[in-house]
Amino acid sequence: MCTCCLDSKKPSFIVALWTFILCSEFIVRTPVQAVMVIGSSLPIFAAPGDDVILPCHLEPMFDVQGLTVEWSKPDLKPDPSDRLSRVEYVHLYRDRKEVPDMKMASYFRRTELFMDAMKHGNISLKILNVSEEDNGRYRCFIPKLRSRVKAAIVELVVDPNYAKNLTTDKPLHPKILQTPDPQDTTPRNTGRSRVSVVVVIFAFISVVAVAAFASCFSDLLQQRLNKQPEDDETQR
Template sequence: MDVEELSYSVSLAPVTLVVLVLLLGFTPVEGQSQVIGSLQPIVVSPGDDVILPCHVEPPLSVMGLTVEWSRPDLQRDPKDWLSRVEYVHLYRDNREVPDMKLSSFVRRTTLFPDGLRQGNISLKIMNVTLADEGRFQCFIPKLEGRVRSAFVHLVVEPNSAKNWTTETPIQPRSPQTPDLRGETDAKGGLSSRNRLSLVVVFCVFLTIMGVGVATYLTKKCQEKQFLQLFKEPTVEVL
């Protein structure tokens, strides 16, 4: 490789680096799970049962993890800074832990054991009261991901037209956090959107490489022709 070829290779290095960065940016990263709640408030009437939707994307089993449901807006006693944290519902070591539960929610909340295997951590609250209205937080402390908690706003309205009583978990798609199903399919592969993006990036890479090679060959051809024009004619000796 001569000096010109070396210079040409060096000049393409930044372009190649940019393309590689783009390709890596579209590669799915394992362990990027997210907890997703609901941006839309859940409206229910007093006395009804309600399910606060919350789940993990992409789906994975959370049977062995800790799941915390709490009321972050509840005010603590300002005179008792050492008061313990109390939960709406606490799931730990594959079972509910009632010892640290808010008294107003005793025997009124439950998770869905079968749903935990698919990452469903929705909370069912029975016999809703006006005092239940407010913001709830679902949190998985040891989840390996970017977003480990989400919020659900519960609105309790007498004679509400909306009745969220159900025996099955509700898992709406929420724009609260990025939807990883747009990034990967259920098996962890690239979605059709990202496949198209990779094709576009690859075509751009080929175009850049093609232009670079064509420019190099054109330059070499012009230099060859230039040298031929100024080449000294040979003198024939008789």
């Protein structure tokens, strides 16, 4: 590196270098994609008595073990007799454990999260022994998630004729009937995110390198121009 680039009177290269170091650290630590809560775009069908899984996960993969996870039925209004108008939850996870005190009585001991999978961003809810009273929309919500998309809606349809429909001549496609596996924690778009980070860092390094070269070249040119009058004066 030329000594002119380290001249204290021209700190542009040093400033650019420090800017690169700080920005590169920020780029590496900051996810390229915003974390979003994603549910199922299709209704989940079940027969009375079935155990079902309402799929919900974070994408890209994100550890939510230390956050609050709320599962509720948004179409149900608070009990008018409750003076505090508290929301009753289908399932409430807080402080790394289930909170049954604010849970709807009809779901007591019938719901659970997949605790081991939560570190992979899986917040799917399992409901045991469903009935037609469980029909409706379910809302999965992470209130303290730093994202614009903190919630997702999953619809559950409990149909007494569902088991009969499975035995008809033209059953639905198995992939449609299958409840998503909560243990499937394969990260999506991870490779694309890493490539984006590399491209951004490479582009930033190129800009810094060009700026440093331009600064050195400018200093050399300025020194040569300053030296030329001195040489002409010496020749005289």
